Amino acid sequence: MDDGIKESLLYSKKKNGSELKDKIWEEGKKLWKIAAPTIVTRVSGFGILVVTQAYIGHIGEIELASFSIVQSIIMRFVDGILLGVGSSLPTVCGQAFGAGKYHMMGIYLQQSWIILLTASLFMLPAFIFTTPILRFLGEEEELTKHAGKLSLWFLPLFFYQLIGITTQTFLQAQLKIMIVGWASAISFVLSMILSRLMVDRLSWGVSGAMGAMNLSFLLILLTQFIYIFGGWCKDSWNGFSKSAFNELWPFLKLSISSGVMLCFEFWNGAVLVLLVGNMKNAQIVVSAFSICLNINAWVYMVSLGFLSAASVRVANELGKGDAKAAKFTIKLNLSISLTIGVIFSILALVYGKSISFLFTSSIEVAKEVSSLSVLLASIILLNSVQAALSGVAIGCGRQSLVACVNIFCYYVVGFPLGMYLGYVINLQVRGIWAGMICGTATQTLILMFITWRTDWDAQVGKTMTRFNRSILPSSEEVSSDITSHA
Structure with a gap:
């Protein structure tokens, strides 16, 4: 081969490699700009x-x-209901931001509030009648009485979740989530200070611990309100509007499918705890298993950062009409999420027993946690991939499809298999959890196949059709139109 041709090919390879590195670097910065503060917040x-x-x-x-x-x-x-119904907001807000229709974001936020506040009326009885509900589900009598008293302390947290999740999503879609990250970090430190004061110094017991928790969440919510209503979101928030009641049905349909998508995923853990609560030594088993679930959930907060990044970036690129950019951000997001999942899985295996002493002084509970460390590591790894894929689905508005996948994987595969391994094979809590993890593995594989087979050019077309149908003109566009007709 001619030396000139060789040099030309070598130069071309170097140039392509350099362009790819630059592309990865630029997209990586965009992903981390969303993921990092979201992870801090979560x-x-x-x-x-x-x-x-x-x-x-x-x-x-x-x-x-x-x-x-x-x-x-x-x-x-x-x-499950609040996060599920609220997960329609990243789709519409992300696409509105990508298309430059910033005024629609405030309308979508208000529509989400209308739907969630209505739904909250049907959820309040769960906190008021906790004792009879748990008694009906077969939990121990002493446990149900204590839980009934404690559940009322969760009501402020419930209303924080109702409003706070949507405002965070609203800010996240326009890359303004850093303020929430700072407020959350400060509130976390505040919760430790208040808990030490109210529990250790003032000896207020459970009331002191729950009071410290609610005050800490209140600070986060107040910060979001001040930021949104104080003029820092002037392009996307133009005040409360009657327009929020327009086109409410399409938004409600997307919210319902979003709710089904995430509800069955979140309720998976509740089903596990219910099954474990009916076993021997329920207090020890429930405590140990809940510690594992909380460790998993804390790590899952990191995965949720990349879920949010995937949903926002995919929605932004589809709103812009760029299918290639959407595919590239998906590949990069999955690579980062998988790497982080592997790291946390290894940590769970190494420190599974010692970390349990952060939550309990009981040696028996700590031993039970240690025996579940392999399963904990497995679910952490699977969730790192599953979360990113779910974010992709949210970004392109495919919540209905994923809802069907979740129902099949958790309640046709995972739940029956867990019952068989736990009660028939008599593996107890390890068998139940192993079965449900198999359901999560099935879900992850199906979502990977769906994402791989997706025609992203067709998704751009669907996004444009759905998005343009619901667009309301901004005040500037209305003024311009009036002037031109005059």
């Missing part, structure tokens, strides 16, 4: 719950079991 917010659980765990085993069962069953039940 980890800090969940960290407040972990701090509260840790202080309650050192008060007593029955108190820890009560907190765990309310958080894992009642709160997980309502969180």
